[in-house]
Amino acid sequence: MKTLSTHSLRDQSIVVIGGSDGIGLAVAELAHQAGANVTIIARNAERLKAAAANLGPKVDARVGDFDVEASLKAALAHLTRIDHVHIAAGSAEFAHPLADNAAEKFGGVARRVVGSMQAVQLIAPRMPPGGSFVFTGGISTDRPVSTAWGTSVATAAVEQLARTLSITLAPLRFNAIAPGWTDTPMWDALLGAEKASVFASVAEKIPVRRLATAAEVAEAILLLMRVSSITGEVLHVDGGQRLI
Numbered sequence: 001m002k003t004l005s006t007h008s009l010r011d012q013s014i015v016v017i018g019g020s021d022g023i024g025l026a027v028a029e030l031a032h033q034a035g036a037n038v039t040i041i042a043r044n045a046e047r048l049k050a051a052a053a054n055l056g057p058k059v060d061a062r063v064g065d066f067d068v069e070a071s072l073k074a075a076l077a078h079l080t081r082i083d084h085v086h087i088a089a090g091s092a093e094f095a096h097p098l099a100d101n102a103a104e105k106f107g108g109v110a111r112r113v114v115g116s117m118q119a120v121q122l123i124a125p126r127m128p129p130g131g132s133f134v135f136t137g138g139i140s141t142d143r144p145v146s147t148a149w150g151t152s153v154a155t156a157a158v159e160q161l162a163r164t165l166s167i168t169l170a171p172l173r174f175n176a177i178a179p180g181w182t183d184t185p186m187w188d189a190l191l192g193a194e195k196a197s198v199f200a201s202v203a204e205k206i207p208v209r210r211l212a213t214a215a216e217v218a219e220a221i222l223l224l225m226r227v228s229s230i231t232g233e234v235l236h237v238d239g240g241q242r243l244i
């Protein structure tokens with residue numbers, strides 16, 4: 001099978017797990033604009049359908065839950081070849097490590113790691129040499145937030161998973177995106193009315209003095225897909241936050 005082109009995503013099959021909102025939706029949009037055949041997967045059918053309708057007819061939408069292997073398997077069943085995958089599914093988890101529900105939150109950590117491995121097991125056999133996975137790490141690896149300990153462990157784990165699999169499953173490529181604070185609907189749900197003030201206080205502390213947009217993070221994810229020599233990389237889009 002021909003090795004993938006370095007620069008073009010045209011006619012490539014790209015799957016975005018968690019593609020109906022936020023960073024994943026921005027990846028789907030950019031990939032679609034680049035001429036790729038895009039499949040987006042998420043749990044909420046209505047939001048998924050609306051996202052696909054906005055993106056256009058070449059975008060395929062499949063309901064699927066990243067946390068449930070059988071569900072992800074069913075969502076991918078129609079695809080015989082997959083060139084690139086971005087796993088965006090996930091959220092930040094907050095709980096004091098000694099709180100009653102801490103073990104439950106740790107389940108979320110495990111799901112991000114186990115889910116990523118399950119996705120690799122399902123997809124790698126359908127991927128040509130040079131195809132790539134982009135996992136989601138994050139700023140929490142370098143700058144842990146006290147109650148988001150589980151998220152820090154999870155992002156660090158998938159970043160390391162990318163490094164490890166880039167050797168184990170070569171010539172398939174494995175990278176991770178590590179977003180800093182990014183303005184997405186995830187924060188509407190987590191911060192509610194506090195969102196604007198929290199964002200302002202974060203922005204004034206970081207070198208670029210602003211939060212990233214989902215589109216900026218998506219650009220970096222597409223770069224990881226496009227450049228055939230990048231593997232085992234963790235690409236930070238954090239406005240320099242990890243340096244301060």
Ligand SMILES: NC(=O)c1ccc[n+]([C@@H]2O[C@H](COP(=O)([O-])OP(=O)(O)OC[C@H]3O[C@@H](n4cnc5c(N)ncnc54)[C@H](OP(=O)(O)O)[C@@H]3O)[C@@H](O)[C@H]2O)c1
Binds near residue numbers: 024044092138187
């Ligand atoms: N925004 C930030 O500041 C930031 C920073 C660092 C890292 N991250 C990470 O970046 C990723 C994307 O974040 P975001 O801010 O774009 O989130 P978002 O706006 O909440 O979007 C998440 C997307 O993933 C889907 N999803 C969530 N759980 C899923 C599951 N189990 N199975 C399938 N789809 C699922 C959601 O749809 P459904 O709910 O319908 O399934 C939605 O389409 C997350 O892993 C997040 O932890 C975000």
